[in-house]
Amino acid sequence: MKPRRFIVDTTLRDGEQSAGIVFTVEEKVRLAALMDQCGIYQIEAGIPAVGRVEKEAITRILAIRKNAKISVWNRMNAEDIRHSMECCPDIIHIGVPVSYVQIYTKLRKNKRWLENELLRCVDLARSAGFDVTVGFEDASRADISFMASLMKQLEAYGVLYVRFADTVGVLTPGRTADSIKNLLDYTGMPLEIHVHNDLGMAVANSLEAAKAGALYVDCTLQGLGERAGNCDFQKFVAVGERIFDLGIKREAAAELLREFSGVMRMEMVE
Amino acid sequence: MIRLLDRTLSTLEYGRETITGNKLAELVTLLSRAGADWVEIPVEAYRLMGTVPDDVKAILRVHHGEEAAEFPGFDYYISRFGEETGDLRFIHEIQVNDVKEIELLKRFQHFKYICVTGLDDLLLWPYAREMKKLMALFGKNMWFCPENDYHCATALALEWIAQGGRNVGVSFMGLGGYAAFEEVSLGIRIAFRQKSGADLTLLPRILALLSEMAPVKVASNKAVLGSRIFTVESGVHADGLVKNHSVYEPYPPQWVGKERKIVLGKHSGRCSVRIKAKEQGVELSDQKAALLLEKIRNRSIEEKRGVSEAEFLLLLKEVAGHEA
Numbered sequence: 356m357k358p359r360r361f362i363v364d365t366t367l368r369d370g371e372q373s374a375g376i377v378f379t380v381e382e383k384v385r386l387a388a389l390m391d392q393c394g395i396y397q398i399e400a401g402i403p404a405v406g407r408v409e410k411e412a413i414t415r416i417l418a419i420r421k422n423a424k425i426s427v428w429n430r431m432n433a434e435d436i437r438h439s440m441e442c443c444p445d446i447i448h449i450g451v452p453v454s455y456v457q458i459y460t461k462l463r464k465n466k467r468w469l470e471n472e473l474l475r476c477v478d479l480a481r482s483a484g485f486d487v488t489v490g491f492e493d494a495s496r497a498d499i500s501f502m503a504s505l506m507k508q509l510e511a512y513g514v515l516y517v518r519f520a521d522t523v524g525v526l527t528p529g530r531t532a533d534s535i536k537n538l539l540d541y542t543g544m545p546l547e548i549h550v551h552n553d554l555g556m557a558v559a560n561s562l563e564a565a566k567a568g569a570l571y572v573d574c575t576l577q578g579l580g581e582r583a584g585n586c587d588f589q590k591f592v593a594v595g596e597r598i599f600d601l602g603i604k605r606e607a608a609a610e611l612l613r614e615f616s617g618v619m620r621m622e623m624v625e
Numbered sequence: 626m627i628r629l630l631d632r633t634l635s636t637l638e639y640g641r642e643t644i645t646g647n648k649l650a651e652l653v654t655l656l657s658r659a660g661a662d663w664v665e666i667p668v669e670a671y672r673l674m675g676t677v678p679d680d681v682k683a684i685l686r687v688h689h690g691e692e693a694a695e696f697p698g699f700d701y702y703i704s705r706f707g708e709e710t711g712d713l714r715f716i717h718e719i720q721v722n723d724v725k726e727i728e729l730l731k732r733f734q735h736f737k738y739i740c741v742t743g744l745d746d747l748l749l750w751p752y753a754r755e756m757k758k759l760m761a762l763f764g765k766n767m768w769f770c771p772e773n774d775y776h777c778a779t780a781l782a783l784e785w786i787a788q789g790g791r792n793v794g795v796s797f798m799g800l801g802g803y804a805a806f807e808e809v810s811l812g813i814r815i816a817f818r819q820k821s822g823a824d825l826t827l828l829p830r831i832l833a834l835l836s837e838m839a840p841v842k843v844a845s846n847k848a849v850l851g852s853r854i855f856t857v858e859s860g861v862h863a864d865g866l867v868k869n870h871s872v873y874e875p876y877p878p879q880w881v882g883k884e885r886k887i888v889l890g891k892h893s894g895r896c897s898v899r900i901k902a903k904e905q906g907v908e909l910s911d912q913k914a915a916l917l918l919e920k921i922r923n924r925s926i927e928e929k930r931g932v933s934e935a936e937f938l939l940l941l942k943e944v945a946g947h948e949a
Contacts, residue, residue, distance in 0.1 A: 379929055
């Protein structure tokens with residue numbers, strides 16, 4: 356029997372963050388329904404802090420889904436998380452920058468501040484009864500011992516699993532496998548892989564992460580996403596299915612891709 | 626020492642009027658300056674060119690080994706058929722479609738130069754072990770030219786180098802189903818931190834020239850070459866990029882002859898709004914930046930697209946009044 360791996364689709368969040376891309380509420384709901392039907396394990400439905408329309412899409416997706424888990428993305432701050440809690444998602448995902456360039460240059464803070472703030476945010480969501488996952492942004496350029504130490508603390512706070520993000524798309528398959536294996540060996544906490552395609556290796560890096568033990572693999576339809584995009588769902592499934600059980604139903608996936616092509620034909624008109 | 630063999634010319638369909646000797650000569654010169662250590666030139670292209678430009682190291686692709694003698698003067702010849710004649714350096718190209726076939730390659734061990742093409746599925750296996758097997762069989766004179774049916778060719782090319790391989794075959798944009806020249810070239814610089822004299826700012830020129838010769842389509846988010854890969858809307862990203870480009874970019878856009886552009890839309894943040902307003906000479910207060918951002922997001926959602934420069938200027942005027 357092939358080992359199981361789970362697809363997390365982030366078209367409606369990271370995909371929509373691509374410049375010039377906006378999905379209507381109707382499109383989001385329709386795409387989410389088709390994602391659910393084709394066996395995608397988790398749908399990252401959006402960012403509640405963006406506003407009312409985004410929240411409407413998320414709550415409607417929650418109302419119609421049958422099997423897929425619905426997660427929402429948050430920056431590491433209490434205000435974002437309160438917006439998310441209003442939507443009552445299955446999973447509140449909190450993104451935390453973990454590389455030194457992100458901590459010291461972007462946030463202009465330090466590691467101690469980051470740890471405290473992260474745990475405060477996790478506690479806010481967990482205390483309200485929500486399942487929480489945490490995304491390590493720019494993990495591919497971060498200190499692995501710092502990430503391992505954070506994971507130990509997050510496990511104690513009841514975080515389900517951690518997303519390892521190659522935010523700027525600089526990983527190679529070998530480095531991906533090493534990082535995933537090291538974190539799994541040290542912490543035992545489940546991992547999700549989230550990669551970008553800046554060097555054309557998103558499918559390969561996702562595959563290698565899954566081979567190394569990452570349970571969850573982030574994809575987007577047509578590889579939509581920041582800059583050169585994310586791991587392309589269709590390509591990853593075509594390759595990944597040869598060695599993993601991804602739980603994807605082919606006919607429903609084909610319908611999802613057809614629907615999405617229609618949406619994107621309208622999107623790409625400049 | 627890493628050596629890139631570019632096979633772009635071998636992927637073109639000859640007989641088109643758009644493919645001329647002058648354009649081919651310019652293309653191989655540009656590819657060479659952009660980092661191709663060797664350029665594979667098929668006989669059809671060589672006939673059009675008449676000669677190989679100075680400073681370009683060329684490998685002639687012949688239909689069969691015996692044909693090589695008709696075109697003296699090349700450092701290497703390559704073909705899938707026939708044997709070398711005389712003292713010419715002949716690279717035997719062997720197609721390998723399945724990892725299990727690697728064991729069968731022992732019978733080719735006597736060849737001095739060999740190019741293994743294919744192995745699309747290598748990444749599904751313990752690829753490092755299989756690559757070591759190939760290296761043990763053929764040593765440093767082996768060229769590896771991974772194919773892309775499994776969308777992993779660029780990764781395989783770079784892992785070949787990481788495992789100690791020296792020679793890799795690629796093509797511009799991955800034409801013909803190989804690893805993409807521009808991705809591998811940039812990957813060597815970024816992932817292995819190897820500096821070379823390669824001038825990657827030539828990539829847009831190469832793309833433009835190739836587009837004149839063949840029906841080439843480039844997705845707007847194609848790695849390295851896409852027209853929108855450095856267009857930023859997300860507020861979080863714009864904020865980070867202003868502080869330091871390396872926060873959200875793997876390399877400066879200028880490396881590959883591009884420029885960053887910040888645009889506005891549903892996912893913009895106050896930082897982007899302030900940057901765009903400042904470009905117009907307007908400094909916005911927190912309150913006005915928040916108000917303008919709300920208007921931009923609403924417009925983007927209503928129109929289901931990003932907000933254009935003209936629309937932004939109108940919204941800025943609404944919010945900032947006489948200051949704008």
